[in-house]
Amino acid sequence: MRPDRQRGFGLVAAMFLIIIVAAAIVLMSRLNVTQSATASLAIQQARAYQSARAGLEWGINRALASQTCSGSFSLDGFTIGVTCAVTSAGAIAEENKTVTFSQITATAEYGAANTPDYAYRQLTTVVELP
Numbered sequence: 001m002r003p004d005r006q007r008g009f010g011l012v013a014a015m016f017l018i019i020i021v022a023a024a025i026v027l028m029s030r031l032n033v034t035q036s037a038t039a040s041l042a043i044q045q046a047r048a049y050q051s052a053r054a055g056l057e058w059g060i061n062r063a064l065a066s067q068t069c070s071g072s073f074s075l076d077g078f079t080i081g082v083t084c085a086v087t088s089a090g091a092i093a094e095e096n097k098t099v100t101f102s103q104i105t106a107t108a109e110y111g112a113a114n115t116p117d118y119a120y121r122q123l124t125t126v127v128e129l130p
Contacts, residue, residue, distance in 0.1 A: 037116065048078065048108045048119035055080040055106030056123050063102045063127055078108045078119075086129070100129045 054075060059082040062069035069084040085103045103126050111118040 040117075041119075044110060044117060044119040045121070047076070048110060048121040049123075051075050051078040051080055051108035051110075052106045052121040052123045055082045055108060056104060056125055058082060059084060059104040059106060060125065060127055063104060063129060066130070069102065069104060075108075078110045081107045081109075101126050102129050 055073075058073075059069040063084055070082060072079065072081040074080070083105050085105075087101050087103065088098060103124065105122065105124045107120070107122045109118075109120050
C-alpha cells in the first residue's frame with residue numbers, strides 16, 4: 001500500500017513544467033520584439049545616411065554651378081538641411097590663381113528626438129570651387 005503523502009506529486013511536477021514553458025514563451029516573445037525594433041532602426045539609419053548623401057550631392061552640384069548651396073528640403077519624410085561655408089586657401093604661386101574651397105554639410109533627420117523611430121545623419125565634405 002502507498003502512503004497518502006505521496007499523492008499529488010505529479011501535479012507539482014506538471015505545474016513546474018508549465019511555469020518553465022510559459023517563461024520560455026515570454027522570453028522568446030520579448031526577443032522577437034527587440035530584434036524587430038533593431039532591424040527597423042537599422043533600416044531608418046541607412047535611409048538617413050542616403051538622404052544626407054543626397055543633400056550633400058545637391059550642395060556640391062549647386063556650389064560647382066556657382067549658385068547658393070544652402071537650403072533645406074524634404075525627401076521621403078526626411079528633413080534635409082544643407083549649409084555651405086566658403087573659405088580661401090590663398091594664392092598658388094605657380095599657377096598664379098587663388099584657390100577657393102567650400103565646406104558643405106548636409107544633415108538628414110526623421111521623426112522627433114527621443115522617439116523610437118528617430119534617425120539622424122550628418123555628412124560633411126570639402127570641394128574646390130572653379
